[in-house]
Amino acid sequence: MLKTIAKSIFGSSNDRYVKSLGKIVHQINSLEEQITSFSDEELAAQTEKFRGQLADGKTLNDILPEAFATVREASKRVLGMRHFDVQLIGGIVLHRGEIAEMRTGEGKTLVATLATYLNAIEGKGVHVVTVNDYLAPRDAEWMGQIYRFLGLSVGVIVPNLPEHARREAYQADITYGTNNEFGFDYLRDNMKHSRDQMVQRPFNFAIVDEVDSILIDEARTPLIISGPTEDKSELYVALDEVVKEIPEDWYEKDEKTKQISLTEDGIEEVEKLLIAKGLLETDNLYDVENTQVVHHLDQALRAVHMFKRDTDYIVKDDKVVIIDEFTGRMMDGRRWSNGLHQAAEAKEGVKIEPENQTMASITFQNYFRMYPKLSGMTGTAATEASEFWDIYKMNVVTIPTNLPVQRIDEEDQFFKNTKDKFQAIARSIAEKNETGQPVLVGTVSIEKSELLSSFLDKEGVKHEVLNARFHEKEAHIVAQAGRLGAVTIATNMAGRGTDIQLGGNVEFRIEEELAHLEEGEERDAAIARIKAEVAEERQKVLEAGGLFVLGTERHESRRIDNQLRGRSGRQGDPGLSRFYLCLEDDLLRIFGPDTLFSKMMNSNLEDGEAIGSKWLSKAIETAQRKVEARNYEMRKQVVEYDDVMNDQRKVIYDQRAEIMDSEAVDDVVLDMRQDAINAMVSETCPPGSYPEQWNIEGLKHRLEETLGITPPIEEWVEEDTVEPEIIEERLLAQVTQAMDEKTAQVDEARWRVFEKGLLLRRLDFHWKEHLATLDALRQVVWLRAHAQKQPINEYKQEAFGLFERMLETLREDVTGELLKVQVGAPAPPPPPLPDLPDFLTGHIDPLTGLDDSNDGDGSARRASLFGSLAGSPRAAASPGGRADDNPYADQEISRNAPCPCGSGSKYKHCHGAVGAREPAQ
CATH class of the missing domain: 3.40.50.300 (P-loop containing nucleotide triphosphate hydrolases)
Incomplete structure (x- = not known):
């Protein structure tokens, strides 16, 4: 007070x-x-x-x-x-x-x-x-x-x-x-x-x-750049067939999170179905050998029973295209991750594209x-x-408005069911249409917008439907939604950023109607005519009450409802807004309090009758606050997990920048050599232990496998004064001598460039593998909550250990590659610096796998970027042989054009690859 x-x-x-x-x-x-x-x-x-x-x-x-x-x-x-x-x-x-x-x-x-x-x-x-x-x-x-x-x-x-x-x-x-x-x-x-x-x-x-x-x-x-993995189309199709045979009493659904799980009886029955189709390695569904099948079975269940066609996605041009839940726009190229999109493709019987592996990612936060x-x-x-x-x-x-807001926000109208609600909406629109008042109708899905369209057709009301199917015309349709008698049905956020001007948008009308006219008197006269028509029409719309914004149901977020309302009453214009609700709306059905249902269903509300209630509005707002809080927690969770990766990402990206800016990386390579040898000796010959406790065979095996050397360690161990530090020094001296002898045969400048290129490539390769490991870790760390452990703390601890191991492996890898490469004179040519492949780019929820995206065709041979560098020449990606045997070298062919050899790859990834190099001498 x-x-x-x-x-x-x-x-x-x-x-x-x-x-x-x-x-x-x-x-x-x-x-x-x-x-x-x-x-x-x-x-x-x-x-x-x-x-x-x-x-x-x-x-x-x-x-x-x-x-x-x-x-x-x-x-x-x-x-x-x-x-x-x-x-x-x-x-x-x-x-x-x-x-x-x-x-x-x-x-x-x-x-x-x-x-x-x-x-x-x-x-x-x-x-x-x-x-x-x-x-x-x-x-x-x-x-x-x-x-x-x-x-x-x-x-x-x-x-x-x-x-x-x-x-x-x-x-x-x-x-x-x-x-x-x-x-x-x-x-x-x-x-x-x-x-x-x-x-x-x-x-x-x-x-x-x-x-x-x-x-x-x-x-x-998060934003994710990825590349495809192996094709598992047959598995997706087989599991889709199994899931479509499963009755409702075999599983339980959680519509809030769009998750689904089998009941105990369901697990037994599904096991029998999977065994009959030969999809299980063992008879127990949850044996470790069946992990992949269980994962894709879960995704198939979600795709078939939780994701609806024309609400969560549409099928267009033989592809499953995701619908943005916030904007209602069609998201061409976006794909769900973790096999969910492939499951949806199997469900709809369209071509199944391969899954993707993460190569780089970051959250917007x-x-x-x-x-x-x-x-x-x-x-x-x-x-x-x-x-x-x-x-x-x-x-x-x-910021205060330039002119006072004159829009009237009316109380919500509440109906018993969807049919009554949409009939009332259609009648209300028809009434406004007769007076010439423009109407903008906000819906939450394609399905609802097309349902309302059918009701308006029965009323004989001419209207425009703007949803994900017609997003190309979005800005133009929304810009003219303020014209006299216009009725526009749009998803709540469609055309956001486009101003709705009463009487119409002059610029858009000029663009649409006068595109055929060149500059001159005729065009100037036509522009003057359009401006006069818009001014006259604006006055009529003002007299009719301005733009009427009608919401067909409440969104999960109050903010998006406010965005819809805010389309009306711009710059002091008059306007009207009203929402129509019913018990069957998703928000009330999933998130509304149970008392809401019982009180309303037990009332004497007649068919087609509407009520308005402050108590009801309060209940709706409570439901929206619940969803907003839940969504905030989800976003916070995403940030917490990405913060762990972000610290590691900064280290890797800073290291890459340092390497790129350096003319020579011999000091980095020397440090890696020392650290690699130190790690091997420390692991097999722990400090403070006796020689008889040392794992000499293990050390010899690692040195031979990783570095390609076979030092006389047994002879060293027989010496009375030998210590792990002495073994380290001798190994380092032997490796350094081998490297010095190798580099003495070649041009120093070219060798330094070779070292730099190798270091960058191996760093990228191991970072990519580390990201894949972290993805897997994030998927399983939740199970530790059952052991009264905080998943995020477990993730932090494990991720740090994995990062340390990744760096250790990188050091050994680079040291070994440089020792094993065969050189003579001339030196190995510097590794090429290719254009980045046509990576897939995604926008993926790491917790649910939703909302993946890509902007490439996935045709690139991604292995060529991160592949191992050896002394022998690398073969080209095409079946035509080595890249330096290019029969099209004298032809002017665009790097992004299809290769003339007919391989189906782009020229730059086939005979035109920048990967050819001479054999080391």
Whole structure:
């Protein structure tokens, strides 16, 4: 009570903070008259002036007022748009590394130009991160007009961009791109073999658009680069047939987590089915020999009984395509991991693609935390403010609207079942349609959007359906959702980032209707006509009550409901929002309290009758809070596990960078040699033990197998004064002498390059194998909870030990390879630095295996990158023989074109491989 009274008198802490920024806004406004008097040349010269001031010791905060005033004036001249005072506040918040929560239609895209320009003046690079591939190039071109006017360069990162263009985009002062592209480029850069191949610069500052979508919704699933493993199509198909024979009473489902498990009776019966089909190695389903079958059986159960066609995925062009649960968009190329996608493919009878092995991965949390300064903007962040602070140390600041919000948010309407609800929705839409009021309908799945479409067809209401099947038209359909009489059915977050303007969007209409007209009087006249039509239509829509947003059910997250509501009532426009709910909605059915069902079902609610209830709304909000808390815990868990790997990732990536930057790595190789010999001797001849306790045979075997040497250790042991340290010294001396004799025969410079290339390749190979081991460890460590142990602590401990063993194996491997390679004169040529293969890129939940992705065709021979280097020449990947026997060498063939030999591989992976090298002499 006292808190409420104090807040009403003094305002909230957010209000006070925003008010305090008014002083800076006043400074910016006081400069407007002076800046307005500048010529275009003088205004553009401001950038060099600011750079000079920074060089003289001023800070970005010192030049902020004048820089913001400069951007505002440039925007007026180039775009005809002047920043409002609340937009200036948003720009200050972004510059300070905070999150600006601004309502839909308040011009967040324009707000970002202020902080982006200010921070780009230093020349260290600013990344503007967008939520999809449409917004990145759009915003780069649109807002880029301001930056280029002021003398800054702008780049944009889009999928399938060539390496040289990608590098140029990152060298620009400002770079636009999606979160996935930035993250995958970071991973790919750390798999390359020279600095020249890398595309990104050191991190400086990033502004994340739709920050809640990127840093909250998508942060549950890490980015993963992977390559395919062996084909197990027959196993997937056989298990799919078994699962489809299993009756419901043999298994138990948990819809909250989309997990499924066999009952005790079910296990016995399934064992019989599997034995009959010859799929088990032993008669016991849970014997260790049957681990793989059990794993894929679990995935087949989930695919068949927990994942629904047209809700979780669709089948398009003979492929299973995942539907994003948050946006409802079709995610072309994305694949579930751990065999789940293959199980879904077997279920639907489409071609089964092989599983993938992780080669590099990172979570969005750990990727974005690498930026020294990070900020974001969105229309809905307050409900997740605690998570933003806990994970990213970013404060959420709610920016007031430029004009008061006039939208009316009506009470939810509650119905007994889905049929009654959809009939009522269709009638309500038909009524609004008659008055000309535009309606935007938010659904949670393709299935629901198409069901509603059928109801509207019966009512005779003309409408647009926007869901994952038609995502190509997403921005254009949503942009026109505010036209007179428009009815648009969309998944809740479809078209996010596209402004819905009442009366229609002038730019989109010009683009669609006048594409055939060239510049000239006819086109100018047509543009004037469209602008007049939009203005007239806008007035009619305002009179009809503005945009009516109708939600067909509540989402798991209150934030996404708020996003849908926020589509209406932009910039002081009138609007209306209402949600329609029923007992059969997933949220209420799965997460609602039991009392909700009993009270409602026992009421006298008639068919087709609706009620509104504060008690009901409270219960729904409680259910949403439960889901939000559960999702937060899942994301937190992902971060905790990736933090363990992140420490190791930093070590490996820093080591790679050090190797790439070094002209010679002989000191690293010498240290590895010493450590490898030390580890072998310490393990077989422990310090403080007696010679008769030493495992001499084991030491001899390891030396011969690993290093290819056979020293007279028995003779050494017979000496009275022998100690493990003496054995170490003698072994090191023998190995060093062998290496010196080997390198004396060859050119030193070429040998150093050979050493460097070998070291990078073996490091990459062992890191890849280590990631696969950690993946397996994460899958099984949960079982230790039954022994009253904390899985995360067990994972940390085991992962550290595995990392130590990986480094030990790496040292032995590199030392052995260098000792065994056959050299003479000339020296072995340096290993090639190939382009990265067409890796698969994924976005995978390590706990559930959901939401995998790829952006390549998987045709690359990935073994060639990490393969062992020996003295003999490596054969080419193609059946045509060695790469240096290339019959097409004199032809101008694109490296990415199919090889003329007909192998089916790209030329660069076949006869054009950069892998040929001369035999060592």
